[in-house]
Amino acid sequence: MLNEERVILMTKMASYEAGEGKKNMKIGKYFRGDYIAWQILKSIFCATIAFVLILALFVFYDFEVFMQDIYEMDLVGFAKTILMYYGITVVVYGAASYVVCAYRYSKARKSLKLYYQNLKKLNSLYKENLS
Amino acid sequence: MTALLELRDRLKYFYSKNEVFILPVGKFLLAFILLTVVNDKMGYMTRLDNIAIVLIAALACSFLPNFFIILFGAAFSLLHMYALSFEIAIVGMVVYLLMFLLFFRFGPADSLVVVLTPLLCCWKVPYIMPVAMGLLGTPASAVSVGCGIVVYYLLLAVTTSAPTISTMNAGDATAKIRLVIDGLLDSKAMLVMLVAFAITVVVVYLIRRMSIDYSWTIAMVAGVVLNLVILLVGDLVYETNISVVGAILGNILALGVAKLIEFFRFCVDYSRTEKVQFEDDEYYYYVKAIPKMTVAAPTKTVKHINTQRKASGRYDNRSVGRGSTTARRPQESQDDYEELF
Numbered sequence: 001m002l003n004e005e006r007v008i009l010m011t012k013m014a015s016y017e018a019g020e021g022k023k024n025m026k027i028g029k030y031f032r033g034d035y036i037a038w039q040i041l042k043s044i045f046c047a048t049i050a051f052v053l054i055l056a057l058f059v060f061y062d063f064e065v066f067m068q069d070i071y072e073m074d075l076v077g078f079a080k081t082i083l084m085y086y087g088i089t090v091v092v093y094g095a096a097s098y099v100v101c102a103y104r105y106s107k108a109r110k111s112l113k114l115y116y117q118n119l120k121k122l123n124s125l126y127k128e129n130l131s
Numbered sequence: 132m133t134a135l136l137e138l139r140d141r142l143k144y145f146y147s148k149n150e151v152f153i154l155p156v157g158k159f160l161l162a163f164i165l166l167t168v169v170n171d172k173m174g175y176m177t178r179l180d181n182i183a184i185v186l187i188a189a190l191a192c193s194f195l196p197n198f199f200i201i202l203f204g205a206a207f208s209l210l211h212m213y214a215l216s217f218e219i220a221i222v223g224m225v226v227y228l229l230m231f232l233l234f235f236r237f238g239p240a241d242s243l244v245v246v247l248t249p250l251l252c253c254w255k256v257p258y259i260m261p262v263a264m265g266l267l268g269t270p271a272s273a274v275s276v277g278c279g280i281v282v283y284y285l286l287l288a289v290t291t292s293a294p295t296i297s298t299m300n301a302g303d304a305t306a307k308i309r310l311v312i313d314g315l316l317d318s319k320a321m322l323v324m325l326v327a328f329a330i331t332v333v334v335v336y337l338i339r340r341m342s343i344d345y346s347w348t349i350a351m352v353a354g355v356v357l358n359l360v361i362l363l364v365g366d367l368v369y370e371t372n373i374s375v376v377g378a379i380l381g382n383i384l385a386l387g388v389a390k391l392i393e394f395f396r397f398c399v400d401y402s403r404t405e406k407v408q409f410e411d412d413e414y415y416y417y418v419k420a421i422p423k424m425t426v427a428a429p430t431k432t433v434k435h436i437n438t439q440r441k442a443s444g445r446y447d448n449r450s451v452g453r454g455s456t457t458a459r460r461p462q463e464s465q466d467d468y469e470e471l472f
Contacts (some may be wrong), residue, residue, distance in 0.1 A: 049232055054229070061308060
C-alpha cells in the first residue's frame with residue numbers, strides 16, 4: 001500500500017541527493033580540520049600560480065628597464081621583497097579560504113544532519129508499515 | 132493583481148512542465164548572444180566570425196553545464212586577441228586565469244553572472260546586475276559581478292588599443308602588453324563601478340534580509356539610489372565620464388527588473404502578517420509569518436455528459452470521451468440529467 005507521507009519524504013530526499021546533497025556529502029566525508037586543511041592547501045597552490053602569473057606580467061610590463069636594472073639592483077633585497085609579497089598574498093588568500101571553507105563545512109553538516117534525521121524518519125515509517 | 136498572480140502561476144506551471152526544453156533553449160540563446168556580441172565587438176579573427184561556428188558552439192553550450200558558456204566566451208575572446216597580437220592574448224589569458232584560480236573556485240554557482248554582467252555593460256544597462264544579485268544571491272555575488280566588470284573593461288581596453296596595436300611591429304611586445312595593462316588598470320570608471328556595484332550588492336542583500344515590512348522594495352530602492360550616488364560621486368572625483376542620463380535611466384530600468392524579480396520570488400501580503408509567540412523546553416519563539424500571495428489555479432473540470440438512449444426497454448448510458456459503456460438504472464440516469472441542467 002502506498003504511504004503518501006513516505007513518498008513525499010522520499011521525493012524530497014531524492015531531490016536533495018541529486019542536487020545540493022551531492023556536494024554536501026562530499027564535504028561530510030571529511031573531518032572539519034581535514035577538510036579545511038585540504039582546501040587551504042589547494043588555495044595556497046592556486047595563490048602561488050596566481051602570484052607567479054602576476055610577477056611574470058610585472059616583469060614583462062617593463063622588460064627592457066628590468067633587464068637594464070638587473071645588473072645594478074640588489075638581487076637579495078629584490079628577492080626578499082618578492083618573498084614578502086608572496087607571503088602576504090598566500091596569508092591573505094589562505095585566511096579568506098579558511099573563512100569560506102569553515103562556513104561551507106558548518107552549513108553542509110547542518111544540512112546533512114537534517115538529511116539523516118529524515119532518513120531515520122523514513123526508516124520509522126517503514127517499520128510502522130510493517131508492524 | 133489577481134490576473135497577474137494567475138499569469139505567474141501559469142508561467143511557473145508552464146516552466147515546470149517544459150523545463151527539459153526551456154533550459155537548453157535558454158542556454159543556447161544566452162551562448163548565441165554572447166558569442167555574437169564577442170564577434171561583433173572584437174572580430175579580429177575573421178574565420179571565427181562565422182555564424183556556423185557560433186551556432187555549433189551555442190548548441191554545445193545548450194547541453195553542457197553553465198560553466199561552459201563562460202569557457203566558450205573566454206575562448207572566443209582569447210582567439211580574437213590572439214589574431215590581434217600574441218602578447219595581448221597572453222595578457223587576456225593571465226587575467227582569466229587569475230579569476231579562475233582566485234575566485235571561481237569558491238563561487239561556480241554564480242558563473243552566469245560573469246557572462247551577464249559584460250553583456251549588460253555592452254548594452255549600457257549593467258545597473259540591473261547588482262540589484263538583482265543583491266535580491267537573489269549572497270554578498271559573495273559581489274565577487275562575480277566584479278569579475279564580470281573586469282572582463283568587460285579588459286575587452287574594452289583591447290578594442291580601444293587595437294588600432295594602435297595593429298600598427299606596432301612584432302618587436303614591440305612589451306609596449307603592446309603595457310598598452311593593454313595600462314588601459315585596464317588606469318580605468319577609473321572600472322574602479323568606480325567595482326566599488327559601486329560591490330557596495331550595492333551587499334546593501335541590497337542586508338536590507339532584504341531584515342525583518343521589516345516591504346524589505347525587498349526598500350532594499351531595491353535603497354540599492355538603486357546608493358548605486359547612483361556612488362557612480363555620480365565617482366564621476367565627480369575621478370572624472371569617469373559616466374553618462375548621468377544613462378545611469379539614471381539604467382537604474383530606473385534596474386528598479387523595474389527588481390520589481391519583476393520580487394513578483395516572482397517574494398510576492399507576499401503584508402496586510403495579513405501574523406505575529407505569534409510560543410515556547411518549548413529550550414527556547415522562546417517570536418515568529419512573524421507573512422502569507423504568500425497566491426490564487427487558486429483555475430482548474431479545468433471536464434463534465435461527462437451521458438447521452439440518454441433507449442435501448443430495448445432500458446436506459447443505456449455512455450460516458451463520453453472515455454469510451455466506457457455502463458448500464459445504469461433509470462433513476463441514476465435521471466440524476467445525471469438534473470445535475471447537468
